[in-house]
Amino acid sequence: MGFFERLKEGLSKTKKGFVEKVESIFSGRQVDEQTLEELEETLILSDVGGNNAAEIVGHLKEKADRGEMREASSVKDFLKKEMVSMLGRPQNVVVFGEKPFVILAIGVNGVGKTTTIGKLASRFREQGYSVILAAGDTFRAAAIEQLEIWAGRSGVQLVKHQSGSDPSAVVFDAIEAAKARGIDVVIIDTAGRLHTKSPLMEELKKVKRVCGKAMAGAPHEILLVVDATNGQNALRQAQMFNEAIGVTGIALTKLDGTAKGGIVFAIKKELNIPVKLIGVGEGIEDLQDFVPEDFVRALFE
Known part of the structure; x- marks a missing residue:
């Protein structure tokens, strides 16, 4: 299919x-x-x-x-x-500029962030790019293990520290490693304790600053992963993250499990943040570029 x-x-x-x-x-x-x-x-x-x-x-x-x-x-x-x-016109995640291209993936727990990172890494590998994943969610030990599984599955490298260590240190090491090894893309996983917890936002701001210290202009993409089944709550999450650190694109997951797919229109209208990736299933190939025309056509056909 x-x-x-x-x-x-x-x-x-x-x-x-x-x-x-x-x-x-x-x-x-x-x-x-x-x-x-x-x-x-x-x-x-x-x-x-x-x-x-x-x-x-x-x-x-x-x-x-x-x-x-x-x-x-x-x-x-x-x-x-x-x-x-x-x-509007499709805007997708495109690798550009000097190496490495740094993607900061953010979002609350349970939206499919680590899985989205794994699928994205697989996709970049298929396109011929070398990739390092940075295990910046040091808050949950399971997140590091999950990312490790995805790194193995996708054939990409992983930079991790011990559970509970400083996420910014992991991020700095990952970008330094990527520069030293001539890696094309770095994708950073981050903690996702509830978006109402202000310490999380402060932690993300620090991670963003450290990206810039490790490499001028990084992160090049701040990708917010949201769960389509959350409907209006997904919009509120996008607002909060955008206000805190600025979001450049959205990956909308679990569209296949919801009647609330209309949220893509609300996000674009209210926040003017482009939906760049959509997930409609569990498989690696089920994470795809968001093409507005195809989305609307699929909705009406």
């Missing part, structure tokens, strides 16, 4: 909660105040976000007032175009 087919399958719960409801709203009915209200409610319940919902419905009303919207099929075509333009 190709990735587009897997994406379609993965988005089936979101599709059920959104596209099928849209179809039933407009089935045999006109575009009027009542149906527009129902559409807005459906968009909000799909975690598309209140501002996005109001904007979409406003544009649809303008078209309807001009007599350009007659039946359900034209509403679906309109929604597709509107949603693609909302997400």
